[in-house]
Amino acid sequence: MVAGSFAESGADLELVGIHKRFPGFTAIEELSLKVPAGSFFALLGPSGCGKTTTLRLVAGLEEPTSGQVLIGGKDVTGMKPFQRPVNTVFQSYALFPHMTVIENVAFGLRRRKVDDPVAKAHEALRLVELDHLAARKPLQLSGGQQQRVALARAVVNRPALLLLDEPLGALDLKLRRQMQLELKTIQTEVGLTFVHVTHDQEEAMTMADTVAVMNKGAIEQMGAPEELYELPTTVFVANFLGQSNLFTGPVVESTGDTIAVDIAGTRIVVPTARAQRHSGIVTVGVRPEKLSLVTEDPGPAAGLNVIGPGRVVDVSFSGVSTQYIVEVPRLGTMVCFAQNMVFGPVVDVGASVWLSWKVDHGFGLDDVAEQAGAVQVGSAQDIAALDPEAVL
Amino acid sequence: MAIAALAGSTVTQEAPRKKSRIALILLLPGIFYLVLFFIVPFVSLVITSLQVPSATNFGQFDTAFNWQTYVDVVGQYGTQILRSFFFALLATVFALLFSYPLAYFIGVKARRWPLLQGLMLVLVIAPFFISFLLRTLAWKQILSDEGFVVSALKALSVLGPQDHITGTPVAVVFGLTYNFIPFMCLPLYTTLERLDVRYLEASNDLYAGPFATFRKVTIPLSLPGIVSGTLLTFIPAAGDYVNASSEFLGGSSSTMMGNVIQSNFLVQLNYPAAAALSIFLRAIILIIVSAYVKRSGTDDLL
Numbered sequence: 001m002v003a004g005s006f007a008e009s010g011a012d013l014e015l016v017g018i019h020k021r022f023p024g025f026t027a028i029e030e031l032s033l034k035v036p037a038g039s040f041f042a043l044l045g046p047s048g049c050g051k052t053t054t055l056r057l058v059a060g061l062e063e064p065t066s067g068q069v070l071i072g073g074k075d076v077t078g079m080k081p082f083q084r085p086v087n088t089v090f091q092s093y094a095l096f097p098h099m100t101v102i103e104n105v106a107f108g109l110r111r112r113k114v115d116d117p118v119a120k121a122h123e124a125l126r127l128v129e130l131d132h133l134a135a136r137k138p139l140q141l142s143g144g145q146q147q148r149v150a151l152a153r154a155v156v157n158r159p160a161l162l163l164l165d166e167p168l169g170a171l172d173l174k175l176r177r178q179m180q181l182e183l184k185t186i187q188t189e190v191g192l193t194f195v196h197v198t199h200d201q202e203e204a205m206t207m208a209d210t211v212a213v214m215n216k217g218a219i220e221q222m223g224a225p226e227e228l229y230e231l232p233t234t235v236f237v238a239n240f241l242g243q244s245n246l247f248t249g250p251v252v253e254s255t256g257d258t259i260a261v262d263i264a265g266t267r268i269v270v271p272t273a274r275a276q277r278h279s280g281i282v283t284v285g286v287r288p289e290k291l292s293l294v295t296e297d298p299g300p301a302a303g304l305n306v307i308g309p310g311r312v313v314d315v316s317f318s319g320v321s322t323q324y325i326v327e328v329p330r331l332g333t334m335v336c337f338a339q340n341m342v343f344g345p346v347v348d349v350g351a352s353v354w355l356s357w358k359v360d361h362g363f364g365l366d367d368v369a370e371q372a373g374a375v376q377v378g379s380a381q382d383i384a385a386l387d388p389e390a391v392l
Numbered sequence: 393m394a395i396a397a398l399a400g401s402t403v404t405q406e407a408p409r410k411k412s413r414i415a416l417i418l419l420l421p422g423i424f425y426l427v428l429f430f431i432v433p434f435v436s437l438v439i440t441s442l443q444v445p446s447a448t449n450f451g452q453f454d455t456a457f458n459w460q461t462y463v464d465v466v467g468q469y470g471t472q473i474l475r476s477f478f479f480a481l482l483a484t485v486f487a488l489l490f491s492y493p494l495a496y497f498i499g500v501k502a503r504r505w506p507l508l509q510g511l512m513l514v515l516v517i518a519p520f521f522i523s524f525l526l527r528t529l530a531w532k533q534i535l536s537d538e539g540f541v542v543s544a545l546k547a548l549s550v551l552g553p554q555d556h557i558t559g560t561p562v563a564v565v566f567g568l569t570y571n572f573i574p575f576m577c578l579p580l581y582t583t584l585e586r587l588d589v590r591y592l593e594a595s596n597d598l599y600a601g602p603f604a605t606f607r608k609v610t611i612p613l614s615l616p617g618i619v620s621g622t623l624l625t626f627i628p629a630a631g632d633y634v635n636a637s638s639e640f641l642g643g644s645s646s647t648m649m650g651n652v653i654q655s656n657f658l659v660q661l662n663y664p665a666a667a668a669l670s671i672f673l674r675a676i677i678l679i680i681v682s683a684y685v686k687r688s689g690t691d692d693l694l
Contacts, residue, residue: 061593061596080596081596082596082597082599082601086597087597088597090590094588094590094591094594095594096591096595096609096612097591098612098613098615107595107598107600107608108598108599111598111599111604112599153598157598157599
């Protein structure tokens, strides 16, 4: 970047055929993606999936084994970190402990010989509401305050591309929600391109325009959060982004609009347009909140999949909704979220129930799940802690 | 004195204020040691420095309050005093210039290879296994007029036919630098070994090139090591009498305060002069060191 000037606006980022090998293991298999200028892009994945390595490659802190990094259409693959129009908010914040907060924020401005660095640094600190702590040392601040200083230190440079490496990981839930909103506001206000790495699926979905789900060094699926959630294309995405009830079986009937899959004697119908594969053994699924729970057999109906009878094995109340776990013979365990429209659960443990959902809500995946039924997940963090092999 | 100065540079932590007999008992040997080997000799030294030659017995001294000795020795040995501090300063600067890259390599670059790290540390410490008198004598041999260094330099016309290395200030500063490199290297290594390279990455990310990163981040973060290393080198180097002695690397043109004190004590038997010089040397070092520690402790060197 030219000394003394700011980027006019965010730049787009393009990764072309990136491959990264460390001694002993491959961090990134093959990665190509394009992040449009001014967008909020989230890289979501479990620990060790290569998302932080991707970020470090963009920042220039690692060199790709092969492939190219382009920022604003310019090849920066061979450029050193300090030559790139990129700033990073590090997971560890990495605030210089020997400098005051204001000097930390002014650091990048001073290096680029920007006029009046201290005034601009104060302005950035006001943006994160920490100007009153400008004279403190970073170690005298709380984790949340340090995180905001780290953000100010990066944003003050108006980089064409701002990289965020799980910066909200250390914050408590309430502060995290607040910072998520602030980040989003700052991004919209200053119009920068944000690339945010996280393992928190909720964080990725609330903040980003585009989410890319990464697994084992490759992108599994990329798209708008709603698209990814409503129409996952792989077993990993279906289970990592929220929960899913998955069934695997052969396709027994294929009409123009729908395919029917036989799951141990039960027919499940999925729209052809929402299925990735239309023949052979396929995995189909449905989100738990799309299921409705009834205590009497509703009988076959057009445009409806019905499963049952099953036995309720667990009921857990979580405020806005209640989670029912239903054991269906030969199909496995299913999860159903029901809105709490009445006080208390509708059915109790041991009750015999039927589950139904609209055919339009089902989806067919590209790969095949090894286990039928729902994978039990509490939250994205639990998944991140699990070995990806175990999830699949 | 050096220890007190070092303690002053570190942040004192507030310990829980609970009176404990055990702490006192554990401190007793240390207090006893300090009283016996520091306070008592020091008081005795102060008394000696103020004595006057006995009027009756030649070679004996009587207790007095003759502060004139201080004025006399400072006037008489001003050159040697200034030279001592100048040589010590040069040796400290050279030792720092030599040790910093070495310590940085061992502490930061060699982190990926613990075996190499261990091996290089052993190489830094290994000279301690041989008496430093022997090592200095060995250097005298190497740098002697018959040695290959002098003959090679003469062949290259760097040295004239009548020039020497031993007995010159060059040899003394070289010897001081060589002898104190481990004292500089080890404290530097300890701070650099803990240097978090993520700060360097952050600096790089914030448009600072390698030089700016070194000046603005690496040096300030390794300042504690630089301060203790320079103190551990400067203080003993200023009082050193081995390297500058004519039996080792020095000569008449390179005499330092240590040699003057030694000669007054052991050759001229002028105990008050030697004691006054010792106390003067300590006082000057104390002033220099406290000014230095205060400056590097409060100033952020931004």
